Amino acid sequence: MQNFARTMMVLTVSLSLGACSMFGGGDKGEDTGPRTTAIGVNGYLWQAALDTLSFMPFDQVEPSGGVITTHWHSTADAPDERVKLTVRFMSQQLRSDGVKVFVVRQERKDGTWLTVPVQASTALQLEEAILERARQMRVAAAN
Template structure:
């Protein structure tokens, strides 16, 4: 019985060691879906949930004009085209809109400040701040609670930037 226990223990260690060797080998051929996932990055931020230690940031989408990613810039301009722009700086990656009231809510107005902070398409590369105010009794009052619009805009911009990147890769 003791020999069987030792044999099982040895088999367990051999299997564990072989599994670790296979898990660290990055030279295996990747499927189309794996390559696409690496190119697109993660919506969770950075590289998302990573189980492999030492994983570096995927810079395959790095393509910049100045200090900002050109796909993020184009996607941001397209996404914010509904609001009049107050200021833009393509080199610094800043877009600021005027106060804007949707047609169906004239008593509500919001302003967007958008900052592109990186040359790679990633959730960390973009920051959207939305300020809102409400018209009550003829006076505009600033809303203190954070707007739900900021994460929605960030998501739309990231998705559009990834689409633009993929389209450009197909053309090449």
């Protein structure tokens, strides 16, 4: 249990930065809109979410509906724990509130999977990792 949680925390902490001023403040005429409108969500956020969650198998990937859902994922050091993620895209703009991550964690007890609490910071750290990756992609595209 603690090994899996520690693995998730290390992953998310290593990928994340604070979202408070991640994309700068105010409207300075910068293009924070979608990289493309064909998929219905912000292209930078979409690709950043796929990149950030690439270590997990995907179950549902719907750009037109603005949702990514993973299959259950376990690690070898914690086979009796598993995690499933859902990412919802809340805006077509590249904004810190443009993505929301939902985390479900289960533990196996007596052969039955039971849903157990997740630390509140886990979803926030994943959101921050996605936002940081999107920011990096936008900066790279501008250069």
